């Protein structure tokens with residue numbers, strides 16, 4: 001399939017694997033890129049420029065296809081060494097960066113000078129327009145369904161994507177709730193040039209995470225996510241578990257007086273416990289409502305090939321039959 005996104009990133013299929021903390025290691029990114037999508041290494045999971053440089057080199061040894069690096073800009077008292085991480089990306093010859101979180105404007109000149117394409121993840125039309133205005137090449141429009149941080153506007157993709165299409169000049173991909181060929185065709189119909197998936201890629205053979213997580217995703221329904229940290233205006237969609245229910249109790253008890261320190265035990269340092277050790281009740285980890293559409297653990301190539309053949313059948317058979325009738 002050829003779209004503005006496949007052209008921009010030099011990939012075969014318009015499918016991107018979004019950055020995922022403690023999931024987006026070289027194995028994940030390489031598997032997606034080798035299957036014709038765009039794999040993305042999560043920069044902040046590596047933490048230091050040296051470790052990121054090593055992870056980029058590891059990924060390059062596993063694939064000769066394009067892959068990207070995610071840089072998430074978070075408000076922090078002790079921010080990561082973003083200039084150092086960017087230097088590792090540039091020196092490692094990576095040509096695609098997915099930015100997320102705060103406005104990436106400060107770092108765009110260095111990335112653009114190195115010939116890097118930047119796709120910024122946004123949860124609203126106004127942030128997407130801002131990304132376009134500051135010179136991002138594309139945006140990933142992340143609806144309320146998404147795993148991770150959906151923002152505070154709560155607009156689902158059936159509204160958000162066509163709204164983005166009405167306003168944006170740069171191409172965008174649909175993110176949040178994407179799982180299969182139906183998602184891809186719907187995303188294209190709503191104006192997107194492809195799709196970005198997070199949660200669905202976790203339930204694959206190559207995802208470098210504990211099998212407990214994959215089985216939890218297969219077992220989960222679309223009713224099993226919760227929104228946490230809403231009172232802090234840092235909303236995150238996570239899979240429910242004992243730690244999350246504890247966190248929500250604290251949020252209810254403390255109401256408007258809730259501070260980050262009150263819930264630190266349920267949100268800080270959780271990812272390695274869940275993703276490496278398979279401790280499913282440790283606390284909050286991002287997961288999309290799309291868990292309800294995950295019923296198996298295929299290889300990444302099986303997943304991507306299946307998405308593309310389902311999309312093809314919809315476009316070539318189901319829709320023309322309806323149109324012709």
Ligand SMILES: Cc1cc2nc3c(=O)[nH]c(=O)nc-3n(C[C@H](O)[C@H](O)[C@H](O)COP(=O)(O)O)c2cc1C
Nearest residue numbers: 018019020021100146147148176177198199286288
């Ligand atoms: C476990 C997990 C960790 C994530 N970590 C990050 C991250 O560190 N940075 C980021 O920009 N997005 C992160 N995301 C969001 C994804 O990149 C993607 O936007 C989102 O998962 C799309 O929604 P979906 O899960 O419904 O496919 C994470 C998502 C998941 C499921």
